[in-house]
Amino acid sequence: MSHVEPIQLAQDVYYLQVGPSLVNAGFVVTTDGVVVVDSGPTPAAGAAIRAAIARVTDQPIAYVVNTHFHSSHTFGNQAFDVPVIAHAACREQMQRALTDEWSREEIERCCAEHREIAPEMEGFRLTMPSISFADAGFLHIGGKLLHLVHLGNHTPDSIAVFLPEQRVLFAGDNLFNGRHPFLRHANAGQWVDLLRRLESLKFDNAIPGHGRAMERKDVYNLRVYFESLLRAPRLRKGQPHLERIAQV
């Protein structure tokens, strides 16, 4: 994994863009350790994120928070060796995936097909969340407050991490920037309502799951885009059309 560079959003709050899919991770530095938000798509990516954090602060890593179970956000968990916090459904989804698309055979087949990622996946073992919550969680650490808010929508287990004092919102894959949202596990019809809910939060920077940080007007524009999609007659009749767009 190549070098990743932290981008500062507010005092003690950063995000990083990792790998060719520009998946985002974030971190919050506190006097009682660092909270990492998502861990990158591979163990090597997780190690690169950890190295980047070490260039910013001497504080140890305290927790990793997973915004949802998708591999781009969780396969780096093992690099941190600390408790992982997530929505209760995240662990369930991971356990299900282990018997299917994340089975040892499937992972090996994927690495054989995409040889460029094989070195990144060396020594992979899935590290699951050990602390979970249902509707909302509050993490008070080192003088900072992180709201963990269940959103669903992109996936049933999707959460946001909101720092009200720093006015930063880590939205996971419920926000995308510069690419079409991935809708495979999503309820597209509810996305507009969800974006309205996100817009009601008092943030200056919103970090999507993929792509560069967004301002409030970018989130508004994404909602307007969804509203126009849902007004299209062919799409209104059935969600499968929308699903097909998402595969592009």
Ligand SMILES: [Zn+2]
């Ligand atoms: Zn996702």
